[in-house]
Amino acid sequence: MSTISSEKYEAVIGLEVHAQLLTQTKAFAAVSPDYGGAPNTQVTPLCLGHPGTLPVLNENLVRYTVRMGLATGCSVSEKSIFARKNYFYPDLPKGYQISQFETPICYGGEIVIELDEYDKRIGITRIHMEEDAGKSIHDQDPYHTLIDLNRAGTPLIEIVSEPDLRTPQEAYAYLKKIRQIVQYLEICDGNMEEGSLRCDANVSIRPRGQKEFGTRTELKNMNSFRNVERAISYEIERQIELVESGGEVVQQTLLWDPAKLETRKMRSKEEAHDYRYFPEPDLPPIVITQAFMSQVQAELPELPDMRRKRMVHDLGLSESDAETLTESRLLADYFEDVLSILNEPKAVANLILTEVLRVLNEKNLPIQEFSVTPGALAGLISLKIEDRINSSAMQTIFNEMITSGKSAAELAEALNLIQVSENAFIEPIIKQILENNPDEVQRYRDGKKALMGFFVGQVMKQSGGKANPKQVKDLLMHELEND
C-alpha cells in the first residue's frame, strides 16, 4: 500500500481456511483418502454417488475437529447437524457436498498472532466439518475433461475467521499460526503447495475511522503463504485505486494468477450460487458427550504458544530462539529429546539453531529425516562441554557425523581432534611461533595487543586444531607479558 492511501484507508480481511484431515479413511466411507493412487481407485460406491448408498460418519473426523476447536478456545456444540450444500459439478457425483451450515460443531474461538511490533487476537467465528469434492483434470486430454474421484469424500475442516485482520502481514501470520497448530495437533500436514491447507481471503477497504465495513471481494486459488500475502496486497491496492478514481467495489469472487501476480474475475454476486442448504437426512445429529470431550482434551499436546513460553521461562532461551525451535512440533521434540539426555538447553539450542538447521535447509530435509539422532548430537555437545574438543573441532565432527553414522567420540579419536591442554604439548609450539614472528612479538610488546588473535590462530593452526585455545591464550599471555 502506498503511504498516502494507507493513511486514508484501512483494509478489513477475513480468512476461510480449509484443512485436509489426516484420517485413515474418508469422512463417510471406509476407504483411504491417500493421494498417489491411480485415478478412481480409492473410491466406494458412495464416493461415486451411487443410489442407495448411505454415509457412515468417521469418528475421527469429529475428534480432529474438536481438537482444533479446543486448541483455539472454541465452544463445542453438544449437538450439531450436517447439511447438504447443493450444486451441480462433474467432480461432485452426488450433486451435493455434505457440510455444516447453521450449527457448526465449534464456534467462538480465537488465535493469537505475533508480529514484530505487537501481538493480536484474531476471532474464530466457526470451525465446521465437511467433505472434499473430486478433481477435474483439464490438461491431460485435448478434447475432454477427466475426472478423478479419489479425493471425493476426503474429510476437511473449514476454519472461518472474524473480519479482524487489517494487513496482508497479519493474514500471513494468522495462516502460519493455523498451520503450526494443525501440525502440533497432528490433524493435517499443513502443506499449502500440495493443497492440504487452502485459503480463501475476503478483502474490503474503508476510510480510517469509519465503523461500517466496505463491500468485500473473495480471493481464491492462492496456493502458497507468499501468494496469500501478495494477492491480498494486490487486492487492497486495486480497491483503493478504484475508489480513489471514483469507482465502486463490486462484490465478486476473484482468482489469483500466480504467474501474472494479479487477480481476475471468476464470478460476480449475481452469478453466485444459491446452495439450497438443507439438513442431511442420511446422517443423525452429532452429539458430543462429556466423556468424548474429556478424551479429546486428554489427547491435546502442549500447544506451540505454551511450549515457547515454557522454553523461555524454564529453559532460559531467548524469545526468538524459542520461537524458531517451536515452529514445528517435530523440531521442538528433537530439541527436547536431546535435552532429556544432556540437560544443557543453551548449548543444545545453539547447535540446533546454527548447524542442524543449516544442514536441513541445504538438503531441504525435514527434521524427522535428519541422520544425526538426538543421542548422537548429545554426545557431540558433551565432548565440547567437557572441554575435550574445541568449537572448530565440534563443527568438523558434526559434518562428519551426518554422513558417517559414527559417534562423536569415535570421530574425535579417528580425526585426531581430541583437544590437548597439556603444557608439554602446547609450549614448544608457542616457542616456535614466537621465534618465527619476531616483528609481531615486538609490536605486541609495544602495545599492539590486538595481535593476540594472530598468535592464538598461528598456534592453533600449528597444533592441527587440537590445542585448547583457552590454554593457548593463557600460555601466550604468560610468555609475551613476562619476558
Ligand code: ADP
Ligand atoms: P460467505 O458465507 O459468503 O463466505 P461469511 O459471512 O461466512 O460469508 O464470511 C466469510 C468471511 O468473510 C469471514 O472470514 C468474514 O470474516 C469475512 N468478511 C465478512 N465481511 C467482510 C468484509 N466486509 N470485509 C472483509 N471480510 C469480510
Ligand code: MG
Ligand atoms: Mg465464503
